[in-house]
Amino acid sequence: MAQEQNGTNDRPRRVLVSMAHPDDIEFGSGGTVAKWAAEGQEIFFLLGTSGDKGSDDPNYSSEKLMETREAEQRAAAEVLGVKEVMFLRFKDAELMPDLALRREITRAIRHFKPDAVICQDPTARYSGGYIQHPDHIAMGEATLAAIYPSARDRLTFPELLAEGYEPHKVTEVYVRGSNDRVNHFVDISGYLEKKAAALREHKSQLGDWDPIERVKQWARDTAALARHLRYPGAQDIEYAEAYHYIDMRR
Numbered sequence: 001m002a003q004e005q006n007g008t009n010d011r012p013r014r015v016l017v018s019m020a021h022p023d024d025i026e027f028g029s030g031g032t033v034a035k036w037a038a039e040g041q042e043i044f045f046l047l048g049t050s051g052d053k054g055s056d057d058p059n060y061s062s063e064k065l066m067e068t069r070e071a072e073q074r075a076a077a078e079v080l081g082v083k084e085v086m087f088l089r090f091k092d093a094e095l096m097p098d099l100a101l102r103r104e105i106t107r108a109i110r111h112f113k114p115d116a117v118i119c120q121d122p123t124a125r126y127s128g129g130y131i132q133h134p135d136h137i138a139m140g141e142a143t144l145a146a147i148y149p150s151a152r153d154r155l156t157f158p159e160l161l162a163e164g165y166e167p168h169k170v171t172e173v174y175v176r177g178s179n180d181r182v183n184h185f186v187d188i189s190g191y192l193e194k195k196a197a198a199l200r201e202h203k204s205q206l207g208d209w210d211p212i213e214r215v216k217q218w219a220r221d222t223a224a225l226a227r228h229l230r231y232p233g234a235q236d237i238e239y240a241e242a243y244h245y246i247d248m249r250r
Helices: 024-038 062-080 099-112 134-150 158-162 192-200 212-228
Strands: 014-019 042-049 084-090 116-120 172-176 184-187 240-247
Touching (some): 014 024, 024 042, 024 062, 024 116, 024 172, 024 240, 042 062, 042 099, 042 134, 062 084, 062 192, 084 099, 099 134, 099 158, 116 134, 134 172
Parallel strands (some): 014 042, 014 116
Antiparallel strands (some): 172 240
């Protein structure tokens, strides 16, 4: 099972959450982030795009939407207790898991030096009536490739080494949205309102919709899945978020 409390050398654990768009983190992992930040863990956000195409409102240009969504993401991160937000500003809906994206994520990992990374699942193409956004797949693929081996290996992207970005080994990975490979659950029972409050900051996406009831239902269903899978302690979990956990220390 994952160790959610401890960093290394008696410091708080550092967690980098790497996802494609503003609001992806809050929808998928807002409760986890709120809980870990409240515990004293240091949380950092990395966004592959700034969501510059995510609106049907004709009053928005891509530039105005980017500015708006970055501001919304920073406000949501503040609600959750996040230390820093970084935007890579690749074009929305055009993200590719190529070397350019992998290099920038590698740079971020070497900069933030996280113990753990939360990312999106590059294999979850569709589920039920939902088709995964291609940017989610690309960001997940590039993040996993950056974690291993790019951030670790000294001779990968030597230009980063020349810039002073020393290699770094991530020891834990939490993959979000792993439909049939879930093996870890985070109890977010005390953090649903915080998650919903962070989501409300994304006004360009949610409008007047209050997400709290939907957030509760998703988290309740996830806790039920934990019980179905006989996850240790699941009988005491009312609301949860789910991951495929990878222990890189083995």
